[in-house]
Structure formats: C-alpha cells, structure tokens
Amino acid sequence: MTGRDTPQGPDAGGPLAETRGLTVGPVDGGPPVLSDASLAVARGQVLGVVGRSGSGKSSLAYSLLGHVRPGLRVRAGTVRVAGLDPFGKAEARRLRGRVVSFLGQEPASSLNPALRIGTQLAEAVRLRTPGARRDEVQALVRELLVSVRLPADRAFLRRLPRQVSGGQAQRVALALALSGGPSMLVLDEPTSGLDPVLADGMRTLLADVLSGGDRAALLVSHDPVWLGSVADDVIRLEQGRIVPQGPEAPFPAVRPSRSPSREDRGPEAPRTGASEGLFVRGLHAAHGPVGVLHDVSLTVPQGSCTAVLGVSGSGKSTLARCLVGLHPVAGGSVEWRDSGTPRRRGSPVQLVAQDARGALNPRERVADALARPLRGTRGRTVRETWDESVRLLGLVGLEADVLSRRPGELSGGQRQRVALARTLAAEPRAVVCDEVTSALDGETASGILDLLDSLRRTQGLTVVMVTHDLSTAATRADQVVVLDEGRVAEAGPADRVLEHPEHPVTRELLARAAGHALTGSERPR
Known part of the structure; x- marks a missing residue:
C-alpha cells in the first residue's frame, strides 16, 4: 500500500478510523472502483454510507479491515484505524476482532456450516481472551447470545447454522463480531434479506449496540430511512467517488406501499x-x-x-x-x-x-x-x-x-x-x-x-x-x-x-x- 507509515499506537485525540485519498482498482488496470476517497470516523460516531450497487461501498468498508477483493489492489492513499495501518500484517493481527470487527450482508458465509453455534462462539471468545477458563468462556458465550437477543440454552448452542433461521444467523454473526469487544464495527447491509418484523428488531438491536459509549461504526446500507435515524452523518458514493449529499432530499424517497392499479x-x-x-x-x-x-x-x-x-x-x-x-x-x-x-x-x-x-x-x-x-x-x-x-x-x-x-x-x-x-x-x-x-x-x-x-x-x-x-x-x-x-x-x-x-x-x-x-x-x- 502506498504511503504506509511506521505503525504508531492509537491516537486518543484523533479519529478512530480514516482514509485519505484512497484509490482502489483492478490489478490489470481499468477504471477504479474507489477514487480519492477521504473520510474520518471519530470515537462514538456512526457514519452511514449509501450508494447504488457497485458504487464502491463495500470496497470502502473492507479497506478499514485491510482487505480488498480478489483482482483489486490499492493504487494510492492511506488507511488508518486506531493509528495503525490495517494493510500491514502485524497491524492487522492487532486490529481485527479486537479494535475493528466486520458484519457482512451474507451472514451465513461467516459461519462454519460444520461447527455448532456454541463451538464457534466459544472459539471466538478464546481467541480474544487467551487463558480464560472453560466456565468463563461459557459465561461470555451466554452473555453474547443474550446481548443479541438469542436463546442461551444448551439446545440452541448445539444447533448447526443450517438449523437456524436467517434472522438468527444474522444475530449469531453479530455476536461473533462483538466477541472481541471491538471499538469499531463495520456493517455491510446488516438488515438485508430480513422480513419487516426481524429487520425492525435488528435495526433496534444495532441501534442499542451503537448507542452510548465510544464505539464507532461505519454502516453501509440500502435502507436510507434507517440510516437517517441511526447515523450521525451520511456520505454518498457514486461510481467510486464520495459526493455531496446536497441541501435537499438527502435520502431517496421510500417506495410506495400501496397496491397499484x-x-x-x-x-x-x-x-x-x-x-x-x-x-x-x-x-x-x-x-x-x-x-x-x-x-x-x-x-x-x-x-x-x-x-x-x-x-x-x-x-x-x-x-x-x-x-x-x-x-x-x-x-x-x-x-x-x-x-x-x-x-x-x-x-x-x-x-x-x-x-x-x-x-x-x-x-x-x-x-x-x-x-x-x-x-x-x-x-x-x-x-x-x-x-x-x-x-x-x-x-x-x-x-x-x-x-x-x-x-x-x-x-x-x-x-x-x-x-x-x-x-x-x-x-x-x-x-x-x-x-x-x-x-x-x-x-x-x-x-x-x-x-x-x-x-x-x-x-x-x-x-x-x-x-x-x-x-x-x-x-x-x-x-x-x-x-x-x-x-x-x-x-x-x-x-x-x-x-x-x-x-x-x-x-x-x-x-x-x-x-x-x-x-x-x-x-x-
């Protein structure tokens, strides 16, 4: 990555995460998917990102984890999370899960289909809290499940991912993302694919997770209505560039719910x-x-x-x-x-x-x-x-x-x-x-x-x-x-x-x- 600095400790006075002039494009040339993107997310701030499919939203979100999709590379710019460069291998190990965690739009893909839910959560807790006793790990797993409003009983812990609903899989994935007590969450379409009842519950749950304290979040969503109620600020991406929202109608109108003639x-x-x-x-x-x-x-x-x-x-x-x-x-x-x-x-x-x-x-x-x-x-x-x-x-x-x-x-x-x-x-x-x-x-x-x-x-x-x-x-x-x-x-x-x-x-x-x-x-x- 261009412009990489020697890793420094987290700067308590600066933004928790920022990008400067970030440009990402295909490795073999061609138009960039992200162009000269600069943003800053302060501690306790929720920054929303909107834009059409393919506008570069996910590429921007992934950059905060030091990741680009296969076939792409960082052409210019810098990324810093807690003062560290997430594209550096050593820095990434210090950041991922502990400082910044990710929840994607396809939660099932983050769950191991062959491992029971309790096993996956326990492994995540042990990774973040080395040396913890078995009873302490089990207590933390139950606490995580309760925090995302899921059953914490033995029967649920023994289920495989295919044995839970889509909404439950979404919340299990959120529990995994929270297992390391991260300072920042990167959420890519966290309510996609959910019915109105579960989407409403997930929106409320995430609002509770993000409210209070100093946890920051970058929130990518196709739901501008929800972004307007949860995010402190919203940026829009168009063809890989951050563009002004404009003085009027910053959020697209909600599609009509009436039955047409x-x-x-x-x-x-x-x-x-x-x-x-x-x-x-x-x-x-x-x-x-x-x-x-x-x-x-x-x-x-x-x-x-x-x-x-x-x-x-x-x-x-x-x-x-x-x-x-x-x-x-x-x-x-x-x-x-x-x-x-x-x-x-x-x-x-x-x-x-x-x-x-x-x-x-x-x-x-x-x-x-x-x-x-x-x-x-x-x-x-x-x-x-x-x-x-x-x-x-x-x-x-x-x-x-x-x-x-x-x-x-x-x-x-x-x-x-x-x-x-x-x-x-x-x-x-x-x-x-x-x-x-x-x-x-x-x-x-x-x-x-x-x-x-x-x-x-x-x-x-x-x-x-x-x-x-x-x-x-x-x-x-x-x-x-x-x-x-x-x-x-x-x-x-x-x-x-x-x-x-x-x-x-x-x-x-x-x-x-x-x-x-x-x-x-x-x-x-």
Whole structure:
C-alpha cells in the first residue's frame, strides 16, 4: 500500500478510523472502483454510507479491515484505524476482532456450516481472551447470545447454522463480531434479506449496540430511512467517488406501499389457462425430524407472479427449495404443467437463491458459470455462447467485462445479478426468486423487477417471489401467500391481502413496515 507509515499506537485525540485519498482498482488496470476517497470516523460516531450497487461501498468498508477483493489492489492513499495501518500484517493481527470487527450482508458465509453455534462462539471468545477458563468462556458465550437477543440454552448452542433461521444467523454473526469487544464495527447491509418484523428488531438491536459509549461504526446500507435515524452523518458514493449529499432530499424517497392499479403495472401478462402453471398440493417438508412445511397448497398460473411472505423461520426458503427440487418432499406434490415444446435438458422451474455468494462457484469465472446452462439448453457454439452471455448480462444491467471476473471480485449486488443471468440462461418456464433484491439498492432492484415483469409479458415467464419487501409484493405480484410456522395463513389477490389483511401475522408485517416508514420520515438527530 502506498504511503504506509511506521505503525504508531492509537491516537486518543484523533479519529478512530480514516482514509485519505484512497484509490482502489483492478490489478490489470481499468477504471477504479474507489477514487480519492477521504473520510474520518471519530470515537462514538456512526457514519452511514449509501450508494447504488457497485458504487464502491463495500470496497470502502473492507479497506478499514485491510482487505480488498480478489483482482483489486490499492493504487494510492492511506488507511488508518486506531493509528495503525490495517494493510500491514502485524497491524492487522492487532486490529481485527479486537479494535475493528466486520458484519457482512451474507451472514451465513461467516459461519462454519460444520461447527455448532456454541463451538464457534466459544472459539471466538478464546481467541480474544487467551487463558480464560472453560466456565468463563461459557459465561461470555451466554452473555453474547443474550446481548443479541438469542436463546442461551444448551439446545440452541448445539444447533448447526443450517438449523437456524436467517434472522438468527444474522444475530449469531453479530455476536461473533462483538466477541472481541471491538471499538469499531463495520456493517455491510446488516438488515438485508430480513422480513419487516426481524429487520425492525435488528435495526433496534444495532441501534442499542451503537448507542452510548465510544464505539464507532461505519454502516453501509440500502435502507436510507434507517440510516437517517441511526447515523450521525451520511456520505454518498457514486461510481467510486464520495459526493455531496446536497441541501435537499438527502435520502431517496421510500417506495410506495400501496397496491397499484392494473394500469400502473403495465400490460397484462399472457395467460394460457388455469390448467397451466405451477401446482403445489398438500406439501409437507422437514429438516430431519422437525417438520417445516405442513399441508401447503398453492397455484401459480403461467405468466403470473405470486409473492410469498412471512416472518423469518416461517418456511419460505424451504418452500422455494422444494419448488425447484432442491429439498426433499415428505408428502404432497409439486408439479409444473404446460403445453410448450419439450425441453432438451434441465428443469422448467429454476431457483435464484438469496445467497448468491454460496450459489456461485468461487473459482469459476462468470463466463463459465453462464456457458454451462447455455450450451446445455441449445448446444450453442463457443461464439454463440459468448454473445448470448453478453446479452444476458446486459439484461441484468452488467457490462461484458464482468465475464472475465470471479464472484469474489464482484460486489454483492453484482453477484446477485449474475445469479439471475445464470438462471435465465437455462431458459426456465418459471423462476423462484428467494429475496433476490435484498442486496440491491432501490434503483437497481427496480430494474431487476422490471426485467422480470417484461419476461412475464413477452415470454409468459412464471414468477414465485419470496420477499420481505411488502412494497414489491404490492406493486409486482398478482397474488400473495403468507406463511406462518410452515402453514398457509392467508392467500389471495395481492390487493385484497395487503389492503384488507385477515390474519394477525399479515397485519403485523404490514404494521411493522408502515411503522418503519413513519419513523424514518421523522429522522431524529
């Protein structure tokens, strides 16, 4: 790193963390992803960072941990945390976990899938408190779990990461980040992928963690409403540069939650009759001996969009995996029916997963990830495969140069769009989207949803959308299914369910979403 100074002790009078003229770009040249970025975070300050997907937010956050994504390098500038350079190996060991900790937008990726939750927390505590007795470690683990509002009993400690909900995994990851008692937290989209009830709880939890004392935080979020209520200051990134917020409307307007008219939604998607589409009847599914889905039935007509709502742990993601054959069905049936031309290879129903990092092979370039389904469905030549890959990336708002990169060289939003392009490459009749916009900014998310709407209108694509975003359900879905503890609590036309909810779970989801919008509009300082 350029301009590295001899490490000094923490300067109690200066900022806890700062960057000066930081520029980060590809190792082989090309436009920088971060340009001349300068900022300072004082002790006790919460600094918010907003910007479109791919604007450099995560690169800025990673720099405070002395990290750049594969394929990138620091071209100029300096970074200091507690007076030390995090890019120096010795300094990084002194800083990470003890002075600065990180919580990313894909919490499951920070948990070891083979180790029980209690074991992972105990190892983190021992690392930060060498010499601690076993009973002291256990007491600290229980204290951490209580601090993030999780059960501290033996049964929970013995669970594996796959045996907890997404919201619980998020809080376990937060507990790991807090295990060293850090002076600063770097949080990258900490509420992405959570339903309104859990997102509201996570926002409150983080506000408590960050309030009082002298703990600082850099908070990257696509939720400008929450940033306005939690952060002391907010900066915006555009194409890798920090830009002024401007005197008016520093935060983007919240997307409308009303159900639009049919004219708002655009031309009606083609329908081919009630006998064609996705049919689920009496579906049962389990994780080991524990039942997760109970007698779930729904019909998604071809060319329509159904939104699946529910709090974390209600069975939404398990349902999504059952629909595409990735989770065994314990009872009932899942069937796709249509009269189209028989497919050469592959299932007519494809999944776009929530965890794009886990869905993409980290060693495989994007070009290879897209080539496999393209060659499999039509037997294209190498040139035809390349041209079609470029076209698919353009559909999801990515440039052709992404084809030469690996998933680790992309932002979270870019990975999500690559995952969608790979799904479309298989030419599915239906797609099951599991929180596909949770890691995207509002403008990019709207573009992805517009693309799905266009495919519905022009190609009769059927969409099942697992989402926590009630605005998306209201403006994009024809019908809504609400799950509660693995059962269908409420189902019907989107307008009716979201404007006149009958079940308490639906009413709570709507109330939490409306309460968050109201709180954000006030933005107390």
